[in-house]
Amino acid sequence: MAMQEPRHQIRALHTESTVTVYQAYAPHLGLPAARDGRFPTAWKRDRMTWIKPSFLWMMYRCGWGAKEGQETVLAVEITREGFEWALGRSCLSHYERGLHPDQAAWKRALKAAPARVQWDPERDLRLRPLPYRSLQLGLSGGAARRYADEWTVAITDVTPLAHEVHALVRRDELDAAVRLLPEERPYPAGDELLSHLRAPVAC
Template identity: 80%
Template structure:
């Protein structure tokens, strides 16, 4: 079995873009997918969380069945923007290995335009796995840049979510897994992840 770091970014990515997932009520999600950009109604001053893991998004939104999360979006953003957010992010929790003290962490958290948490990755049945997946929170200027500068394309993947869910429910997990996006280890070195506890 291949060893996986406890905290590693795995994502569908190209040389220039990385795909992240979000789920919204149809009033936001449908026009976003239709126009390939976030509408004016999307609040650019609110913290927004993006998830490179399709299955973690499925866990969070209940396969697109939870209220106000019925439209699942695959948002392709620039790698430059994604890496800027990682570089400028702070861990969402205090770590004595990474922060000199709690006061320093709290000050960094207040000032950072992005924050990171590592949550257990999920298998196709949405059970937790023994390694973690990145959640990246964007606030203030980071949220605005995500919506207005970094976004390359938006795809409504709700039908995919429902199809994978139906296969899982029928017991055909092998077929469900074949439909999953090809998420590979993202080439994030120490410069991007060391201050976030990643890669270990």
């Protein structure tokens, strides 16, 4: 089944107006954010921040909430309008022959873009790489500030969920673990949003 997945596709928990992305922080940032439903003033709005629509990729990145500085896992519900604003103005974080005219053009685009995209291997329940890719969306400057102060609708601490799923995986109760995962479906992003982010098919 995995091989039938498109190589580059956004899969996310989403509604008609919002999309959920994941981040992990130290408790001094993550707990106030979840409590108040907004990022605290200590959250640095002038730094690049990476958001991930894939729960399992977030688990891979933060080690199920066990890595130092990533002990609090947040589900951040943001507006689809903001998410698509960033996608439409993003640039791939690496040069792709055939997608960009040349490396100089890619570097200029990257420098000017308020957002950047990486397509990293999606993960299974044991955090092993799958043959298709998961979106990572980096926000900088004005995009990061909009994310924190305009696009965010709700913030939920999902650390207990991360620990519960991890415990089931360790006990090899994979069917039970799957039932707890967020329902991530293909996000309805048309070619106008993704054509500049997909590597050529030949690659």
